[in-house]
Amino acid sequence: MADRPTQGPAGDFTTDTALGARIREYRMVRRMSLRALAEAAPVSPGFLSQLERGQANASIGTLRRIAGALGITVAHLFDQDSAPGPRVTRRADRPMLHAAPGSRKTLISHPPFRHVEVYAGEFDPGASTGDDAYTHGDSQEILLVISGAVRLELDGRAHDLEAGDSIEYRTSVPHRVANIHDTAAEILWIISPPTPA
Structure with a gap:
């Protein structure tokens, strides 16, 4: 046709x-x-x-x-030009997502998400993902601390993580990230399979 x-x-x-x-x-x-x-x-x-x-x-x-x-x-x-293959995204060009004051969340993986979605998070001293813990879908999530240190509150239990540390959990478990330190922190969230939009 x-x-x-x-x-x-x-x-x-x-x-x-x-x-x-x-x-x-x-x-x-x-x-x-x-x-x-x-x-x-x-x-x-x-x-x-x-x-x-x-x-x-x-x-x-x-x-x-x-x-x-x-x-x-x-x-x-x-978008007729979208095709599979390597796609470079410069740090300055990452799409910025809504985030709580003092924090920045950017998208690293490109939609449509295939098997994994990846986000970068930056937290000023005292900043967090918000006052309340949240959930999204029921996928595997890995939080990796790139620099600084953060506290992950996972179902009410605190986990203090420093640069190089990681933690794995289900996205269906209530979680919250906070920087309780005096220096900025940077993390990665790696989620598989991607959670619903």
């Missing part, structure tokens, strides 16, 4: 075989079944199958839901 015209983001709908193929590729990278993505979006499995084959139109709102369920943005679905 020939590609159909694609309207821009301001349009009501868009579809083509290349877009459908990218949706399928991202779904396969996330190891999601057609039914699992359809439930997460939410759309019908039949519609999603047709969309992946370039045989159905999708509203921008639907594409936003599909992209969100895949852990990517709508822009990723339209």
Whole structure:
């Protein structure tokens, strides 16, 4: 089937075989079944199958839901230049994520996350991930201290870690990171498999 015209983001709908193929590729990278993505979006499995084959139109709102369920943005679905292979990200170019005052959290791994997601965290003296412990999914997480020292509160128990130390735990266990020292600290979070977006 020939590609159909694609309207821009301001349009009501868009579809083509290349877009459908990218949706399928991202779904396969996330190891999601057609039914699992359809439930997460939410759309019908039949519609999603047709969309992946370039045989159905999708509203921008639907594409936003599909992209969100895949852990990517709508822009990723339209990026024809994205291809697997080495991708260099300079420290200054890392995407900055929302973080508590006195801390910075940047994304190191590139979406769509395949088998692992990696974040860097920087904490000024006295800074933390927030007042409350948090959870996200149920994956394996490793926290590695790159420089300085931090305290990881894991299910109410404190673990003091210095440069070179690491700790492994489940993301479903309430956790919180705090820098209780007088010097800045830098850490890495390594999560596998990636937690839901």
